[in-house]
Amino acid sequence: MNDRVMKSYRFREEREADWQALDRIVTRAEKRGVKRLSDEDMLALPRLYRQAVSSLSMARSISLDQNLLAYLETLCARAYFFVYGTRASMGARIAQYFRRDWPDAVSRAVLPTLLAALCLFGGGLLAFILTLQDPEWFWTFNSGWDSRNPDAGYDYLRSTLYTEETNIADMLGAFAAQLFSHNSTIAVTAFALGFCLGIPTTILLIYNGLSIGSFMAVFFSKGLGAELTGWLFIHGVTELFAIVLAGAAGFMIGGAVAFPGKKTRIQSLRDTGNQAALVIMGAVIMLFLAALLEGFGRQLINNDMTRYTIAIGTLIFWLAYFYWPRRTDEAV
Amino acid sequence: MARRKGKKDSQAIEARREALRRRDMRVKEQERQARRIRPLVTPEGAALNLRVATASERAGAFLLDFSILVITVIAFSWLVAIVFSEMGFRGWQIAGSIAAVVVFLLRVFYFTFFEIGRKAATPGKRALGLRVAARNGGRLTANAVLARNFMRELEVFLPLTLLVMGSEDAVGAWTRLLALVWAATFVLFPLFNSEKLRVGDLIAGTMVIHAPRVKLKKDITSAEPLATAGNHTFTHEELDAYGIHELHVLEDVLRQSTSEIKAKVADRIRNKIGREASPTSDDLAFLEAYYAALRARLEQRMLFGDRKADKFDTR
Numbered sequence: 001m002n003d004r005v006m007k008s009y010r011f012r013e014e015r016e017a018d019w020q021a022l023d024r025i026v027t028r029a030e031k032r033g034v035k036r037l038s039d040e041d042m043l044a045l046p047r048l049y050r051q052a053v054s055s056l057s058m059a060r061s062i063s064l065d066q067n068l069l070a071y072l073e074t075l076c077a078r079a080y081f082f083v084y085g086t087r088a089s090m091g092a093r094i095a096q097y098f099r100r101d102w103p104d105a106v107s108r109a110v111l112p113t114l115l116a117a118l119c120l121f122g123g124g125l126l127a128f129i130l131t132l133q134d135p136e137w138f139w140t141f142n143s144g145w146d147s148r149n150p151d152a153g154y155d156y157l158r159s160t161l162y163t164e165e166t167n168i169a170d171m172l173g174a175f176a177a178q179l180f181s182h183n184s185t186i187a188v189t190a191f192a193l194g195f196c197l198g199i200p201t202t203i204l205l206i207y208n209g210l211s212i213g214s215f216m217a218v219f220f221s222k223g224l225g226a227e228l229t230g231w232l233f234i235h236g237v238t239e240l241f242a243i244v245l246a247g248a249a250g251f252m253i254g255g256a257v258a259f260p261g262k263k264t265r266i267q268s269l270r271d272t273g274n275q276a277a278l279v280i281m282g283a284v285i286m287l288f289l290a291a292l293l294e295g296f297g298r299q300l301i302n303n304d305m306t307r308y309t310i311a312i313g314t315l316i317f318w319l320a321y322f323y324w325p326r327r328t329d330e331a332v
Numbered sequence: 333m334a335r336r337k338g339k340k341d342s343q344a345i346e347a348r349r350e351a352l353r354r355r356d357m358r359v360k361e362q363e364r365q366a367r368r369i370r371p372l373v374t375p376e377g378a379a380l381n382l383r384v385a386t387a388s389e390r391a392g393a394f395l396l397d398f399s400i401l402v403i404t405v406i407a408f409s410w411l412v413a414i415v416f417s418e419m420g421f422r423g424w425q426i427a428g429s430i431a432a433v434v435v436f437l438l439r440v441f442y443f444t445f446f447e448i449g450r451k452a453a454t455p456g457k458r459a460l461g462l463r464v465a466a467r468n469g470g471r472l473t474a475n476a477v478l479a480r481n482f483m484r485e486l487e488v489f490l491p492l493t494l495l496v497m498g499s500e501d502a503v504g505a506w507t508r509l510l511a512l513v514w515a516a517t518f519v520l521f522p523l524f525n526s527e528k529l530r531v532g533d534l535i536a537g538t539m540v541i542h543a544p545r546v547k548l549k550k551d552i553t554s555a556e557p558l559a560t561a562g563n564h565t566f567t568h569e570e571l572d573a574y575g576i577h578e579l580h581v582l583e584d585v586l587r588q589s590t591s592e593i594k595a596k597v598a599d600r601i602r603n604k605i606g607r608e609a610s611p612t613s614d615d616l617a618f619l620e621a622y623y624a625a626l627r628a629r630l631e632q633r634m635l636f637g638d639r640k641a642d643k644f645d646t647r
Binding site: 006007008009012016019020023029030033050053054056057061062063064065066067068070071073074075076077078080081084085090093097101172173175176177188189191192193195253266269270271273274275276277278280281284288 | 372374375376378379380381382425426428429430432433436440448449450451452463465467470471472473474475476478479482483485486490531534535536537541543544545546547548549551552553576579580583584587624627628630631634635
């Protein structure tokens with residue numbers, strides 16, 4: 001026997017071809033997806049995977065070849081993530097999100113949603129009443145940069161509600177500005193700061209409510225209430241709903257940290273975090289739709305009736321979509 | 333004469349002390365590396381050693397991704413501006429709006445899209461051999477990816493906004509400073525826990541691991557025996573001069589260093605085991621033969637439950 005040929009080398013020689021085969025299959029799957037694997041590959045995969053894993057444990061105890069160990073270690077990890085990874089395609093996942101996951105997650109979070117709505121609309125109502133009684137309150141809730149303040153006249157305020165001439169560049173600009181508006185920042189921040197026991201979320205929601213409420217009071221005091229409501233709620237229903245849901249997601253996480261129950265805090269945070277992510281993802285989609293409505297819808301539609309119809313229509317749509325009882329699919 | 337001997341002794345003591353100091357450093361480094369390993373027991377009952385990515389690897393991956401995002405946005409809006417200007421339209425205004433939409437979409441979907449994908453890594457992560465994995469070893473769900481990436485808003489975009497934001501007076505400046513400190517606790521969060529978790533990882537139950545692809549190279553012992561290799565045989569005493577650490581260093585030398593380094597290493601080994609370099613001998617053949625013999629010896633000892641960690645490990 002050639003004394004250069006040792007046990008660990010023979011071990012490698014016997015199994016190397018199988019490792020390479022597994023490597024090829026996993027590489028192909030990573031590059032082009034599971035669907036591109038042939039039937040033989042799919043049949044061979046479980047056997048090759050189990051063999052590689054057992055080779056790894058064996059190699060650890062008999063071989064001192066660094067390169068071999070590192071190779072097996074990463075090969076097994078890659079194969080593990082592939083074999084036990086998820087198989088659904090991106091399209092199927094997106095479909096499932098809209099069909100089931102999103103409304104489920106929202107309808108299960110009724111309490112946080114009500115709490116967030118209370119903060120937002122409570123703040124709004126408070127500021128509305130205060131500013132109606134004494135317009136000076138407006139300056140407490142808003143800084144001075146907005147020209148639509150209690151000092152503005154009826155005609156000016158009215159002119160801000162309707163658009164005479166529209167062109168695509170302006171609409172696109174309004175749409176883009178809306179994406180980065182104050183409100184969408186508030187929504188995402190309300191979620192992200194939720195885990196500080198929900199306190200920053202509460203403050204943000206109330207603060208946002210205050211500025212909306214005082215803003216509305218300015219128009220109402222000038223007798224432009226009905227016109228403003230149409231102008232605001234054509235996209236506002238969707239947008240404020242999104243803010244409420246984002247706040248609800250923040251409260252879910254805050255609640256998971258504050259009251260973990262029997263789980264550890266980390267565990268509770270993780271479980272709730274995954275649910276809250278579904279809600280916030282939906283809120284971002286709603287903000288996007290709201291931006292479309294504001295950028296295009298509001299510039300094109302200058303009729304109060306139509307604006308109200310769209311506002312009420314969207315409200316009914318969202319409520320039905322989220323809370324309409326639906327058959328639970330046991331199979332999935 | 334005696335003085336000269338004393339000098340030589342003190343030199344030898346000095347060298348030994350230095351060697352031991354280096355060994356201590358190496359052992360400490362190994363312990364540090366070992367702390368990065370998170371064992372994951374697969375359903376088959378085998379343990380995979382996953383390595384947690386270091387904070388610097390993650391920062392590097394993020395910077396890569398961020399540069400990709402910035403370049404994409406700039407290139408895209410430039411293209412749109414040129415196209416619309418050619419058509420006699422208000423090119424830059426449109427480009428500005430479209431750029432804003434692109435920024436929004438990329439900001440929300442770039443990381444999520446790639447991490448939900450098959451490789452569970454963004455291009456930046458892939459370049460550094462990183463990937464996202466569930467902390468409990470289970471499946472990485474789409475929800476977890478969504479959750480970890482929405483927290484990015486807090487960890488990246490909020491501090492960025494604060495940095496860009498100006499302040500007019502002293503009060504504004506102080507508020508801004510406090511806000512920056514508050515934001516910094518999130519940015520620096522990964523430095524203060526053993527798994528280098530971001531706040532997003534904490535909420536999503538994920539971690540980022542370092543699992544680069546490794547190519548299986550030829551076994552050194554399998555190389556066709558060189559013509560002169562047969563001449564080298566080693567006694568057990570000669571092989572017991574070194575341990576596993578030295579074997580691994582020798583493997584690295586054989587796999588990836590220059591011939592000058594190989595010659596130097598061969599000289600040191602000959603010195604250590606007390607062999608004369610014969611003028612006809614080939615350094616590479618000598619090293620390969622010694623590697624094979626040393627590995628065979630150490631593997632054999634390992635099978636009997638005796639791991640000789642390094643040359644200082646004498647039992």
